[in-house]
Amino acid sequence: MATKRRPARGDALPIGIVGCGNIFPAYLNTLARCAQVRIVGIADASADLARQRAEAAGLTAMGLDELLASEAQLILNLTPPQVHHEIGLKVLHAGKHFFTEKPLAATFAQGQELVALAREKGLRVGCAPDTFLGAAGQALRALIDAGTVGEVRHGTAQFMNHGPDHWHPNPAFFYQPGGGPLHDVGVYYLTHLVNHFGPVVRLRSTSHITHARRRVPFGPCEGQVLPVAVPTHVVTQLEFASGPQIVLTSSFDVWTHGHAPMELYGDDGTLQGADPNQFGGTVRHNRQTGDWVRAPGGRPYTTNSRGIGLIDMARALQEGRPHRCSAEMALHVLEVMDLALASGRDDGRPVTPSTTCERPAPLEGRLS
Numbered sequence: 566m567a568t569k570r571r572p573a574r575g576d577a578l579p580i581g582i583v584g585c586g587n588i589f590p591a592y593l594n595t596l597a598r599c600a601q602v603r604i605v606g607i608a609d610a611s612a613d614l615a616r617q618r619a620e621a622a623g624l625t626a627m628g629l630d631e632l633l634a635s636e637a638q639l640i641l642n643l644t645p646p647q648v649h650h651e652i653g654l655k656v657l658h659a660g661k662h663f664f665t666e667k668p669l670a671a672t673f674a675q676g677q678e679l680v681a682l683a684r685e686k687g688l689r690v691g692c693a694p695d696t697f698l699g700a701a702g703q704a705l706r707a708l709i710d711a712g713t714v715g716e717v718r719h720g721t722a723q724f725m726n727h728g729p730d731h732w733h734p735n736p737a738f739f740y741q742p743g744g745g746p747l748h749d750v751g752v753y754y755l756t757h758l759v760n761h762f763g764p765v766v767r768l769r770s771t772s773h774i775t776h777a778r779r780r781v782p783f784g785p786c787e788g789q790v791l792p793v794a795v796p797t798h799v800v801t802q803l804e805f806a807s808g809p810q811i812v813l814t815s816s817f818d819v820w821t822h823g824h825a826p827m828e829l830y831g832d833d834g835t836l837q838g839a840d841p842n843q844f845g846g847t848v849r850h851n852r853q854t855g856d857w858v859r860a861p862g863g864r865p866y867t868t869n870s871r872g873i874g875l876i877d878m879a880r881a882l883q884e885g886r887p888h889r890c891s892a893e894m895a896l897h898v899l900e901v902m903d904l905a906l907a908s909g910r911d912d913g914r915p916v917t918p919s920t921t922c923e924r925p926a927p928l929e930g931r932l933s
Contacts (some may be wrong), residue, residue, distance in 0.1 A: 577603040578879040581632040581661075583652055584643030585609040585618040587733065588666060588871065592643060593622060595872035599933045601879050605637040610644075633659040639882075641875055642666060646743035650675035653690070657682045662882070664691040664875045667752045669895040671743030673903040680892045689881075691888055692895030694753045695874025697760040698928050699844025700864035705827075705836060706927060708860060709761050713850055714831030717762070720811040722754040722841075723824040728817035730791065731784035737791050739817075740779065745795035747902050751815030753841040754827065755803075755898050758813070761829075762805040764921040765901050772796035772909030775818045801905045806921075844870050865931045876932045889925035897922040 580602050582589070586609070596602055606627040609615040619626035627635065633655060640656045642649060642665040650670040656663045663683065669692045670676040683690045696702060709717060724746065729736045738744055747755075759765070775798055779791045797817040804810050809829070827838035834853055839846025845867030848860040866873060874890035881888035897920040904916045 576883075577601060578639060578882065579603050579605045579635075579637045580639045580641060580875070580879075581605050581627070581635060581637035582607040582641045582643060583609070583629060583632065583656075584666075585611075585614050586643065586735075588643050589618060591869055591871040592641065595870050596641075596875070597622065599872075599876050601876055601933050605635050606632050608632045629655070633661065638662060639664060639875070639879065641872075645738045646671050646748065647738060647741065649743075650679060653679045654682065657686055657688055657690075660686065660688070662689045662691075662878070664878055664890070665693070667693040667756075667895075668743070668748050668902065669892075669899045673896075673900045676896045676899045680896050683892060689878065689888065690892035690895070691874060691878040691890045692892065693871070693874055693890065694756050694841075695871065695877075695890050696753055696841055696844055697757045697925075698873050698877065698889060699866040699870060700862075701839035701844065701846040701848050701867075702757055702760065702841065703864055703928050704848040704860040705757075705838045706761055708836055708848070708850055709829070710927070714829075714834035714836055714852060717809045717829045717831045717836070720809060720827065720829040721824070722758065722811060722813045722827045723822070724750045724754055724826070724842075725814060725816040725819035725822050725824070727820050728779070728797070730779060730781045730786070734785050736781065736786060737789075740791050740793040740795060740797075742795060745799070745906075746797060746815040746817045747799045747801075747905060748795075750842055751799065751813060752898060752902065754813055754815070755901060756894070757827070757838070757841040758803065758805070758811055759894060759898060759922065760925055762807045762809050762811075763924050764806050764897055765803050765918055766806045767804040767915055767917050768801055768901060768905060768908065769913045769915045770799055770801040770905040770908040771913050772799040772906060796906060796909060799905060799909060801908075803901070844868060873932055877928075880932060887923075887926075889928070891922065891925065893920070893922040894925065896920055
């Protein structure tokens with residue numbers, strides 16, 4: 566994707582942040598320690614929350630219009646998925662690059678509009694998740710690329726828990742369009758798989774809403790009844806352009822389970838990955854009847870490093886290269902998720918995505 570201008574090498578890229586909610590501290594912890602970006606200001610729909618966050622971190626609270634008129638060249642969006650499209654349009658029309666929390670938008674059509682507008686204006690769009698850049702995701706990618714267990718043919722990926730009901734201060738939006746287990750957390754697993762194997766060329770799903778209304782069992786919203794408008798259990802069979810067929814289960818209807826987050830089955834053995842919602846974790850493999858062997862360590866980003874995808878994008882702007890959390894990959898993942906829900910509504914009818922993307926370049930070392 567073309568860019569309007571390239572920041573000078575070595576300069577800290579001025580950025581702004583929209584959305585000061587639950588995920589904000591994790592991003593701030595990463596970005597505040599990075600010399601390659603400089604936070605100009607932060608904004609939120611709640612001016613009081615923005616002021617509180619700004620005072621605690623020594624930052625400047627602004628209104629959204631003020632932030633978009635500021636010197637910030639890139640805006641990080643941490644708002645709920647239902648407003649990603651609205652915020653993204655405002656950012657791009659203001660002439661700023663846009664990096665957003667996952668998913669790219671609430672629907673594939675909205676994502677298409679954002680990417681098309683960015684291309685028209687010569688701006689970049691980036692999108693989380695960036696956990697695939699962490700130590701565990703990169704270790705698994707290296708084992709795949711090295712052919713450690715031969716050609717990978719099949720696999721499973723399992724995200725299953727009982728939803729954000731009992732811990733999130735505002736869980737209702739997770740059960741509206743743009744939310745659900747696939748778009749909320751399954752997106753991490755799907756993005757990792759695309760990083761490992763490239764684009765999806767065919768898929769089919771089954772899905773259902775287990776309970777049309779959910780009562781929060783405990784936590785800050787205990788007793789609240791949540792209407793459910795999206796499937797809460799989705800099983801998707803994914804066929805990748807490079808050959809593997811992987812079954813991804815995404816569920817908010819399971820209290821606990823014993824499955825590995827990701828297992829990949831090759832001609833000569835098995836690869837076992839860590840939780841794609843984390844940056845670190847144990848990655849191991851075996852060959853045929855041999856014992857499990859842990860992947861070599863020493864890679865960066867073993868702890869919560871949300872924001873390294875934005876840092877990579879800032880460096881890519883300086884260096885004139887593609888950024889790894891690309892608009893094309895985010896749009897492809899969003900289309901696959903939307904198609905999975907559509908297939909589930911249509912008794913598992915096989916569907917073919919219209920988009921494609923390149924695998925991101927491996928990450929060889931630290932970004933900052």
